[in-house]
Amino acid sequence: xxxxxxxxxxxxxxxxxxxxxxxxxxxxxxxxxxxxxxxxxxxxxxxxxxxxxxxxxxxxxxxxxxxxxxxxxxxxxxxxxxxxxxxxxxxxxxxxxxxxxxxxxxxxxxxxxxxxxxxxxxxxxxxxxxxxxxxxxxxxxxxxxxxxxxxxxxxxxxxxxxxxxxxxxxxxxxxxxxxxxxxxxxxxxxxxxxxxxxxxxxxxxxxxxxxxxxxxxxxxxxxxxxxxxxxxxxxxxxxxxxxxxxxxxxxxxxxxxxxxxxxxxxxxxxxxxxxxxxxxxxxxxxxxxxxxxxxxxxxxxxxxxxxxxxxxxxxxxxxxxxxxxxxxxxxxxxxxxxxxxxxxxxxxxxx
Amino acid sequence: xxxxxxxxxxxxxxxxxxxxxxxxxxxxxxxxxxxxxxxxxxxxxxxxxxxxxxxxxxxxxxxxxxxxxxxxxxxxxxxxxxxxxxxxxxxxxxxxxxxxxxxxxxxxxxxxxxxxxxxxxxxxxxxxxxxxxxxxxxxxxxxxxxxxxxxxxxxxxxxxxxxxxxxxxxxxxxxxxxxxxxxxxxxxxxxxxxxxxxxxxxxxxxxxxxxxxxxxxxxxxxxxxxxxxxxxxxxxxxxxxxxxxxxxxxxxxxxxxxxxxxxxxxxxxxxxxxxxxxxxxxxxxxxxxxxxxxxxxxxxxxxxxxxxxxxxxxxxxxxxxxxxxxxxxxxxxxxxxxxxxxxxxxxxxxxxxxxxxxxxxxxxxxxxxxxxxxxxxxxxxxxxxxxxxxxxxxxxxxxxxxxxxxxxxxxxxxxxxxxxxxxxxxxxxxxxxxxxxxxxxxxxxxxx
Numbered sequence: 001x002x003x004x005x006x007x008x009x010x011x012x013x014x015x016x017x018x019x020x021x022x023x024x025x026x027x028x029x030x031x032x033x034x035x036x037x038x039x040x041x042x043x044x045x046x047x048x049x050x051x052x053x054x055x056x057x058x059x060x061x062x063x064x065x066x067x068x069x070x071x072x073x074x075x076x077x078x079x080x081x082x083x084x085x086x087x088x089x090x091x092x093x094x095x096x097x098x099x100x101x102x103x104x105x106x107x108x109x110x111x112x113x114x115x116x117x118x119x120x121x122x123x124x125x126x127x128x129x130x131x132x133x134x135x136x137x138x139x140x141x142x143x144x145x146x147x148x149x150x151x152x153x154x155x156x157x158x159x160x161x162x163x164x165x166x167x168x169x170x171x172x173x174x175x176x177x178x179x180x181x182x183x184x185x186x187x188x189x190x191x192x193x194x195x196x197x198x199x200x201x202x203x204x205x206x207x208x209x210x211x212x213x214x215x216x217x218x219x220x221x222x223x224x225x226x227x228x229x230x231x232x233x234x235x236x237x238x239x240x241x242x243x244x245x246x247x248x249x250x251x252x253x254x255x256x257x258x259x260x261x262x263x264x265x266x267x268x269x270x271x272x273x274x275x276x277x278x279x280x281x282x283x284x285x286x287x288x289x290x291x292x293x294x295x296x297x298x299x300x301x302x303x304x305x306x307x308x309x310x311x312x313x314x315x316x317x318x319x320x321x322x323x324x325x326x327x328x329x330x331x332x333x334x335x336x337x338x339x340x341x342x343x344x345x346x347x348x349x350x351x
Numbered sequence: 352x353x354x355x356x357x358x359x360x361x362x363x364x365x366x367x368x369x370x371x372x373x374x375x376x377x378x379x380x381x382x383x384x385x386x387x388x389x390x391x392x393x394x395x396x397x398x399x400x401x402x403x404x405x406x407x408x409x410x411x412x413x414x415x416x417x418x419x420x421x422x423x424x425x426x427x428x429x430x431x432x433x434x435x436x437x438x439x440x441x442x443x444x445x446x447x448x449x450x451x452x453x454x455x456x457x458x459x460x461x462x463x464x465x466x467x468x469x470x471x472x473x474x475x476x477x478x479x480x481x482x483x484x485x486x487x488x489x490x491x492x493x494x495x496x497x498x499x500x501x502x503x504x505x506x507x508x509x510x511x512x513x514x515x516x517x518x519x520x521x522x523x524x525x526x527x528x529x530x531x532x533x534x535x536x537x538x539x540x541x542x543x544x545x546x547x548x549x550x551x552x553x554x555x556x557x558x559x560x561x562x563x564x565x566x567x568x569x570x571x572x573x574x575x576x577x578x579x580x581x582x583x584x585x586x587x588x589x590x591x592x593x594x595x596x597x598x599x600x601x602x603x604x605x606x607x608x609x610x611x612x613x614x615x616x617x618x619x620x621x622x623x624x625x626x627x628x629x630x631x632x633x634x635x636x637x638x639x640x641x642x643x644x645x646x647x648x649x650x651x652x653x654x655x656x657x658x659x660x661x662x663x664x665x666x667x668x669x670x671x672x673x674x675x676x677x678x679x680x681x682x683x684x685x686x687x688x689x690x691x692x693x694x695x696x697x698x699x700x701x702x703x704x705x706x707x708x709x710x711x712x713x714x715x716x717x718x719x720x721x722x723x724x725x726x727x728x729x730x731x732x733x734x735x736x737x738x739x740x741x742x743x744x745x746x747x748x749x750x751x752x753x754x755x756x757x758x759x760x761x762x763x764x765x766x767x768x769x770x771x772x773x774x775x776x777x778x779x780x781x782x783x784x785x786x787x788x789x790x791x792x793x794x795x796x797x798x799x
Contacts, residue, residue, distance in 0.1 A: 089791035110789035290763030
């Protein structure tokens, strides 16, 4: 529980962002004292006018974002957190009347002791470990290739890489399901002729199969992000590297890659968040192969808890757990990337 | 969201309400509701909505409406439970617009009763109907002395077998599980590429039925609490048996409720099928070319001196909490399950070999059955014997769809060579416990 004294605002403090104002000419002004500025000074009045207009513009431009943030994110999150602490309690065998009661941490305990939820988290973790490095490396490699000019039909290549991203996830999954299904798939038939037998929907292969669908869908998008970042690398820098005798590979790895580090972190972060919410592809594959169970990923577990088991409290608790894991991993990633950024800067400074 | 789910109505007020409704119907007749409970009102008959995925339901409803002036049933065909029918029912109940009468299979009865979807029918059920129903069937829908749904059919497990194949290879039809294992070895040895049967990896219900027969008690309600023992002694006996047959490749290991599973039977790769009585009719429609080649034998026994069986399949009818006319709904249900006219109407829609929960109706079904498919065998006489052997120890659990699905997930992995039959049941239990606890039920794990 938050105690009020630690976060109590200074009473006279004006609303709105104090920083930009303080960063103006009167930097020596203590923020709490700005309310004490006499109102009749003409400079102060125009400044206040300007600030009010700036605030108005900010509100107009950012308002829709905050409205949506509150309506489609904060409210549902709060509802889920609230719901996760309650249960329609049915004591004994449960055939008596139902009461909605405060259940404390019971739903969380249930989710965290459920082997199917834990194995769902395990599946998501394994998926992240396989998918994220593969995605970041492939996207970066392709972007470098496009940037190096080695690819002749750059536009065509970019378009054909990006096009799958325009296909909705569910359609992508259906396309790939067709290619994975024995008896339907021309790919499996071809492999069969070459005496290669692969069960893409088998217990070992199904995760790589899902990774493949995701790669196909999202690779082009991330290539575009990296490519845009590479375009922003100053030409003099790469020219200097070439003058110093670096070949194209050396230039790419030692000069360009460090300069698009920020994009790499961003791509990793987005991919991570997307991966933890894996749902569409395995949900569709679960219709086709029994090795993808109804609780294969955390999101599928939540869906199953709510709509098969009618256990909304449990579903809410599992959602909150997934949210916390996602936030923790994202935060950890950004902390780690900041720290390594600092040390690498320090290294170059010493050199 | 929590607001819509606060069903804080206590049992006493609920009873009071229903009593009040019934009284209102009796006293006010036409005045308050369109068509009171008993009055022949000028404002027309009572309208009931009925959801079912059972074949022939439209014919049953039409026959009912033709012969009843005071009640009119509006039928809606819904997807089968696993295909979304149960989710539809739950959501409708949550929204307060569930149908008056819904179709629920036995394993899901406790779940819908606990969720307050299925109404306690004890006050509406006549003694006459109670006496007609097979006691084993009624016991599966009755908890703490209260009946939550009315059985329509109950399906003892049987062994459907290929007369021609057993004769051709000179193998006796097994009567015990030991004989079944020997026969399985003989089939594998003598008939290349064939097996005695398939152990279904999508067969959570099959496995439950086998455990039921062996005397297992996956869920026990004695003592006013749920005791979950899905790996009790009898279950371990059953899982060890099947694991041995699987390991020695004496049975196929694949899903059966799929096109591939049907094709396997069509190609005569299996000598038989362990399934519910209803599936004899299923075989007639899915494999018309094998007419005259099939026979029905009792399920192999562990102890032939004390024959026991479990069930596979079967449906019940429940009146939902949202129904404003529970009495009329019950009248419709009673007619549907116990009148010859209803069964004749249902059978008019196609082949069926269901075993009725009201055994007195057997002559009606026997008359409609074309036994030439089974080489003239009186299959209903056999069903009748087997139905009396249904073990009474069994109770389904509060979240059976989910429990059986996890068992099947484990069986599917076992089918791919990862894991065992016992492992699948253990997983089923481990994943069921947190669910029951978070529902606030008094649940604990039984001894192994």
